[in-house]
Amino acid sequence: MRRIWGGDATRAADSPAEETERSRAEVEEVLQGRSRRAAAISLVREAALIPVLVLLVIVGALVNPAFLTASNFSGIGQQVSALGVTVVGESLILLIGGMDLSLEGTYGLAPTVAAWLMVPALEYGSGAMLNPYLAILVLFAVGAFIGLINGLLIVKGRLNGFIVTLGMTIVLAGLQQGIVKGNTLFNLPSAFNYLGAKEYGQVPVSLIVTVIIFVGTGLFLRYHRAGRAIYAVGGNREAARAAGIKVDRIRIGVYVVGSVLAAVGGLMEAGRVSAVTGSQGYQEGIIFAVFAAAVIGGVSLRGGRGNMVGAASGVVLLGLVQNILDLSNVSNYWIEAVDGGVILLALLLARVIGGEATAE
Amino acid sequence: MSHGGAPAASTAGQKPAVEAAGIFKQFGSTQALRDVDLTLQPGRCLGLVGRNGAGKSTLVSILSGIYPADAGQVWFEGQPAPPLGALHAWRSRIATVFQHSMVVPDLTVAENVFLGHQPGPGGLVDWRRMREQAQQIMADWGFRLDVGRPCSSLTVEQRQIVEIVRALAAGTRCLLLDEPTAALERAAIQRLFARVRQLVSSGVAVLYISHHLEEVFEICQDAAVIRDGEIVLTAPIRGLTKEDLIAAMVGRTRAGAAAAGSAAAADGTGGAAAGSAAAADGTGRTAAGDAADRDAAAAGHASEPFAAAADTGPQAAPCLVLEHVSATAPEGSVRDISLEVRPGERVGVTGLLSAGVSTLARVVAGVAPYEAGTVLVDGKPLTSGRRDLAMQAGVGYIPEDRQAEGFVALLGVAENGTMSIVDWLARRLGWLRPRARSAAMAPLARTLSIVSAGLNQPVGELSGGNQQKVTVARSIARKPRLIVAIAPTRGVDVASKALLLAELAAVTEHSGAGLLLASDELSDLDICERVVVLVRGERFTEFGAPPFDREALIAATEGLAAGGSPQQRQTDSDGQGPPA
Numbered sequence: 048m049r050r051i052w053g054g055d056a057t058r059a060a061d062s063p064a065e066e067t068e069r070s071r072a073e074v075e076e077v078l079q080g081r082s083r084r085a086a087a088i089s090l091v092r093e094a095a096l097i098p099v100l101v102l103l104v105i106v107g108a109l110v111n112p113a114f115l116t117a118s119n120f121s122g123i124g125q126q127v128s129a130l131g132v133t134v135v136g137e138s139l140i141l142l143i144g145g146m147d148l149s150l151e152g153t154y155g156l157a158p159t160v161a162a163w164l165m166v167p168a169l170e171y172g173s174g175a176m177l178n179p180y181l182a183i184l185v186l187f188a189v190g191a192f193i194g195l196i197n198g199l200l201i202v203k204g205r206l207n208g209f210i211v212t213l214g215m216t217i218v219l220a221g222l223q224q225g226i227v228k229g230n231t232l233f234n235l236p237s238a239f240n241y242l243g244a245k246e247y248g249q250v251p252v253s254l255i256v257t258v259i260i261f262v263g264t265g266l267f268l269r270y271h272r273a274g275r276a277i278y279a280v281g282g283n284r285e286a287a288r289a290a291g292i293k294v295d296r297i298r299i300g301v302y303v304v305g306s307v308l309a310a311v312g313g314l315m316e317a318g319r320v321s322a323v324t325g326s327q328g329y330q331e332g333i334i335f336a337v338f339a340a341a342v343i344g345g346v347s348l349r350g351g352r353g354n355m356v357g358a359a360s361g362v363v364l365l366g367l368v369q370n371i372l373d374l375s376n377v378s379n380y381w382i383e384a385v386d387g388g389v390i391l392l393a394l395l396l397a398r399v400i401g402g403e404a405t406a407e
Numbered sequence: 408m409s410h411g412g413a414p415a416a417s418t419a420g421q422k423p424a425v426e427a428a429g430i431f432k433q434f435g436s437t438q439a440l441r442d443v444d445l446t447l448q449p450g451r452c453l454g455l456v457g458r459n460g461a462g463k464s465t466l467v468s469i470l471s472g473i474y475p476a477d478a479g480q481v482w483f484e485g486q487p488a489p490p491l492g493a494l495h496a497w498r499s500r501i502a503t504v505f506q507h508s509m510v511v512p513d514l515t516v517a518e519n520v521f522l523g524h525q526p527g528p529g530g531l532v533d534w535r536r537m538r539e540q541a542q543q544i545m546a547d548w549g550f551r552l553d554v555g556r557p558c559s560s561l562t563v564e565q566r567q568i569v570e571i572v573r574a575l576a577a578g579t580r581c582l583l584l585d586e587p588t589a590a591l592e593r594a595a596i597q598r599l600f601a602r603v604r605q606l607v608s609s610g611v612a613v614l615y616i617s618h619h620l621e622e623v624f625e626i627c628q629d630a631a632v633i634r635d636g637e638i639v640l641t642a643p644i645r646g647l648t649k650e651d652l653i654a655a656m657v658g659r660t661r662a663g664a665a666a667a668g669s670a671a672a673a674d675g676t677g678g679a680a681a682g683s684a685a686a687a688d689g690t691g692r693t694a695a696g697d698a699a700d701r702d703a704a705a706a707g708h709a710s711e712p713f714a715a716a717a718d719t720g721p722q723a724a725p726c727l728v729l730e731h732v733s734a735t736a737p738e739g740s741v742r743d744i745s746l747e748v749r750p751g752e753r754v755g756v757t758g759l760l761s762a763g764v765s766t767l768a769r770v771v772a773g774v775a776p777y778e779a780g781t782v783l784v785d786g787k788p789l790t791s792g793r794r795d796l797a798m799q800a801g802v803g804y805i806p807e808d809r810q811a812e813g814f815v816a817l818l819g820v821a822e823n824g825t826m827s828i829v830d831w832l833a834r835r836l837g838w839l840r841p842r843a844r845s846a847a848m849a850p851l852a853r854t855l856s857i858v859s860a861g862l863n864q865p866v867g868e869l870s871g872g873n874q875q876k877v878t879v880a881r882s883i884a885r886k887p888r889l890i891v892a893i894a895p896t897r898g899v900d901v902a903s904k905a906l907l908l909a910e911l912a913a914v915t916e917h918s919g920a921g922l923l924l925a926s927d928e929l930s931d932l933d934i935c936e937r938v939v940v941l942v943r944g945e946r947f948t949e950f951g952a953p954p955f956d957r958e959a960l961i962a963a964t965e966g967l968a969a970g971g972s973p974q975q976r977q978t979d980s981d982g983q984g985p986p987a
Contacts, residue, residue: 272837272839278815279826282817283811283814286813286814286823287815287826290798290826291795291799293795
């Protein structure tokens, strides 16, 4: 034993206290080295999708020369922003070990309600002619309210999250249909469209905001006590409770935040197309893309595992696939089948590359 | 004992049931097993003992075909082991009864017995044949259990029978029992031993893994000791003493033997007196356990993370008062319990599994609700069933089932250990630096000698004993006024057990926290100053100062009236009164 630290015989005379002191310092050194290596490994795992993304860019460039242009990338950025913000919301809910299918309903209904309150009665609105800034507040409130109902039913009512949010999806889509009655709400105020439509140079505002939300959420998850509590609750709810974490409050809170983020995603989408239709959200079936992006990015459906770097790469991957399909000569009638097939392939690929991180 | 179709007893000179030679296994940078040879003979029971993390579980996993070995070979009755994926082939060779029940609760006994290979033509299930065959095997081996019952209605003991019968149904003549007594009551343990003896005498080979050395001496013919991934001793049990086994487990010769004595005592094997002495006073602690120098140093440092002792002693106001508390719970209700714990005082609660011991502790920890009575922590009433409020009131909690409540497996050592003090570590608006967590965890990890590959290693990757230490760290990090511990040494090896108990005792001494220790393991109670015995949810009797008479304690838990023992006294009707 002693020879390891130096070997001379005088060491034998050292006091035991000194001895343990030294071995402790040594142990700590080893530990620090180890943890640095562990961090490096986890970074590699997080970045596992980057080669796939690079490959997709190469494929895109080969498929169509218009792919590698600033305006195309700006378009992709704008397109994936709405999806991305919703994916952040779903990822948070998946991390606490829950699931929310109704985010697509919120994504459609929240901007519908807001638009309906702003648009004149002649153009199928309510005629209330609400101030656009107040309408955005209403949009937030609708999102928060839906999330609160989901959270209360699931956490306090002890109902299964799958069936609660599936039912909620139908309710929300029905309300959306009831409000627009088959019409399209357009002529939205520019303040309302700002988030989804405005660009600075070639950079869409929605992309900037989405990046901020991803980075902010990532930092929050890593460095905020509530963020850490989300991992604890998702990893082992009873252990989190035993450690004094307010488990119910965290879970309900995450459902609320997730729904608000879905409402923001809906706002971006409405701004991008400067209109709200009855089909935004549920009828477009965006929830599959939302789950796919999160899972491709390594967020576990069992909770407690996943991060924003992964979720973001999942979103970018889906955006690239969609864009390449648009630019290629795939017939419009077949594009959805190809899109779905590619996503399934990507799930398999992510499973292989990411190893256990994306399992389940 | 009906023998029916059970196989004939073994004959001498048979091929070994299992022979493992030169097994190596590495996980990351850890060499879990090094050149392990192990032989199981039909008709003999081999006891495998070793400290937590010594490699027992890895060896079991390799023998049962869950992991491949890096090198080495396993033979069953002289034939090479089946390939790793061929699970059914393995099961017909060797079957493992794990610590955690592997029965499917919603299926019947018969279905569980034939899980995955139900009898019937072409993939259809012939229900009648399945029930009959299951019944037949039960009868052959002398088990009595209705095969039509759903397993969810069975006791832990009965589920174990189902697992054993499942193994026998697959044709296995070799059983690995991995700590089978961990969740059993004393009477059930005796019945299990009778069953194991019967199996062994019918020619079954048994590998018996336990932290309780006395069990190994009771039912095994041979013993093997594993230390740091190597088998360091294999011998017939007849020529061995407990001291020999412990010395081999901890791996020191002279110093080890001395320490072994106290460790064995603290394990409850040798008389309560020595054990409590070792745990309760400082000198005992310094001598406690192998890891002689490091553990002793750790015990010396125990004082560091804790505030100076608060006002303690019999005059101090109690930190916990229970008055006529009643609570209903599926794992045992309690009725009209009154109890006090003073600062620095260690009070044990014990009883049979269904006596409500853990329920009482869970009520105090704020995990389970109570229906009647008052619970006062430091004089303030405790909100029923609110763990977060209980924690803020100063109640630290070491839960019974550490897998379920003790830690978040995916998160690191530091994060789990400091989970109860995030509000202290957080800066403005709740932001938290990972470094602050590590800094807060480092002294705790040192004090409890938690062995990990860094404070960020996920706790799920640690050995059982270290996982338990992380749970203990989490409970004491907040400098609690009262620590509630339920069976804190379950699944922890002999030497770590002594250390863990000594740590708990030291924490209460240095910080002036009270300790409410609920355990059915009598050796745990040796660190307590008095012990309350519950019978069927009611306070039955109380034992005064240690050392506690083991026999009298056992009699009391069974509800037998006190008698003879000088330490024991029946409490008066109000059931309070300070210790004598």
